[in-house]
Amino acid sequence: MLPIAHDEPAAAFTAPGGWRHGLRYGLLGLPLAFVALPLYVLLPNHYARAFAAPLAALGFVLLAARGIDAVLDPLIGRWCDRLAARSHATLLAVAAASAVVLALGLWGLLFPPAAVVAAGAAPLLTWAGVVMAITYTAYSVVSVAHQAWGARLGGNEAQRSRVVAWREALSLLGVLLAAVLPTVAGLGATVVTFALLLALGWWAWARSLVPHGSGVAVARAGRSPLREPAFRRLLAVFVLNGTASAVPATLVLFFVQDRLQASAALEPAFLGVYFLSAALAMPLWLRLVPRLGLARTWLAGMVLAVVTFAWAATLGAGDAVLFLVVCALSGIALGTDLALPGALLAGLIGQLGERGKAEGAYFGWWNFAAKLNLALAAGLALPLLGFFGYAPGARDAAALQTLTIAYCVLPCVLKLLAAA
Numbered sequence: 001m002l003p004i005a006h007d008e009p010a011a012a013f014t015a016p017g018g019w020r021h022g023l024r025y026g027l028l029g030l031p032l033a034f035v036a037l038p039l040y041v042l043l044p045n046h047y048a049r050a051f052a053a054p055l056a057a058l059g060f061v062l063l064a065a066r067g068i069d070a071v072l073d074p075l076i077g078r079w080c081d082r083l084a085a086r087s088h089a090t091l092l093a094v095a096a097a098s099a100v101v102l103a104l105g106l107w108g109l110l111f112p113p114a115a116v117v118a119a120g121a122a123p124l125l126t127w128a129g130v131v132m133a134i135t136y137t138a139y140s141v142v143s144v145a146h147q148a149w150g151a152r153l154g155g156n157e158a159q160r161s162r163v164v165a166w167r168e169a170l171s172l173l174g175v176l177l178a179a180v181l182p183t184v185a186g187l188g189a190t191v192v193t194f195a196l197l198l199a200l201g202w203w204a205w206a207r208s209l210v211p212h213g214s215g216v217a218v219a220r221a222g223r224s225p226l227r228e229p230a231f232r233r234l235l236a237v238f239v240l241n242g243t244a245s246a247v248p249a250t251l252v253l254f255f256v257q258d259r260l261q262a263s264a265a266l267e268p269a270f271l272g273v274y275f276l277s278a279a280l281a282m283p284l285w286l287r288l289v290p291r292l293g294l295a296r297t298w299l300a301g302m303v304l305a306v307v308t309f310a311w312a313a314t315l316g317a318g319d320a321v322l323f324l325v326v327c328a329l330s331g332i333a334l335g336t337d338l339a340l341p342g343a344l345l346a347g348l349i350g351q352l353g354e355r356g357k358a359e360g361a362y363f364g365w366w367n368f369a370a371k372l373n374l375a376l377a378a379g380l381a382l383p384l385l386g387f388f389g390y391a392p393g394a395r396d397a398a399a400l401q402t403l404t405i406a407y408c409v410l411p412c413v414l415k416l417l418a419a420a
Contacts, residue, residue: 077364105135277331301336
């Protein structure tokens, strides 16, 4: 059974929950989400098209770099706890240095030296692999430190959910901006914009409310969060639910192009409605938290997602307008996935007596699981599609039925398991 944390006294919360405090803390979420799209989505296409990098070798390099990144997350979390135990200023200084490495790494990845490009595919991919590993690691340091900071603020369920909601809502804005800017302004302007936003986000974070417990020694430094049964249960729900959300994200363009046979011009509208609905729905979900609690509000979001994808399974060619409604409803459900699990984890950390001591360790494993979700989604859905006869561009009924099952039914099954 999922642990439902009891509320802490409001006095234990260092932030009164006003919009200024939320904005100062959460603003860094915007550039961190902004950079994730170029790093994970645009980069493979850029190397294949601009530098003629062989796809098989490029895929191996990307897999290796992301694997190193995911494995390092728990270690990075422990390290962030030790830095916070010295002082919050030390943690912020290391985050600032990592942010500089992150910005330089993104520039180096998108604009490799001319000599490296001219030397051929092997040196280019070696450059990409090394710089990617460094850049991903810098990204993880900033991200884990920022998430753990928010968890250290404590508070009751409603307060914790507001803290996470600010960060995630601004992250959605970063995703939307990153989706538009490379096409409109080019990759160079995108990197410069990212660097400026990252500096602004760090500056605001450094002036946000400071958690209690600065300089507290890290307790039970050798004990892994995975040894806590309550954390394992919450992590299992997070992985099942996250994989359920990642599967349709992986397959949405296939579904739109082949099952719905929608115009390519509508694809940005589908994505925009999805993310915008998630951002607009967050305040509504937060109003339910004081009445239902975090866990039951999250459960309501899961149920909405299942109902929505069950309906999506009935759509076919020409139902593009109806699919916009599906995008809106599933985006509304996504609002719970973004705002509530992190707040549940923050409450659990407090219940276990680890506040101010081991938030980084917990969020290190949490981020590892989030990356595992993306890997599981691709690892489950894409092989299943191929095995059962679907290929991009298919129009025969059996192949399209396979696509519908993977896009609509599989996420429902995973969501129901998470809800159970």
